[in-house]
Structure formats: C-alpha cells, structure tokens
Amino acid sequence: MRRVDTHPAWCGGGHVCSADRRGSHRSHPHTVDTEHGRIVLTRIRSQGGRDQVELRAVVELPMGDVDAQVVTRRVVADLCLSLGRHVGAAVPA
C-alpha cells in the first residue's frame, strides 16, 4: 500500500477514497431529488489524474414488464444523447 499525502479538497478521504490502494479519490455521494427521480453523483479522480463523475439514477417504472422495459430503454437512449451533447466533444475516446 502506498500512502497518499494529499487529497483533493472534495475527496471524502478515509474509507471513501481508495487512492492509497491504487484506486481513485472519491467524493462523498451527493444526492439530488428531482420530480423525475433521484440522482446520486460521486466525483472521482483516477490514478492518472482524470476527473470523472459517477451518476446513479433511481427512477419509477410503470407497472408491467413490457412498459418498464420500454421506459428503461428510452431513459438510457436519452441519457446517451445527453451525454453526447454535454461531454462527448470534451472527453477523448
């Protein structure tokens, strides 16, 4: 195990951060409740110094497997479009 002496100001440190174990700096999760569901964001800085945000969304689904699958596919498709619009050009593949 290597010791990391400095953490970004937003790093949660302790058990949240795994930089000492060749992992990543991680913030404490930030939860945003919206009218459409809950989004949990965690900022990450990789070993190579790249900053990322981990997004986890919890949304209500309609009753019935078919409708739930349709909504899920639409959410994923719209999320992909949104990511492409907002970060696609700024992040190299």
Ligand SMILES: [Zn+2]
């Ligand atoms: Zn850290």
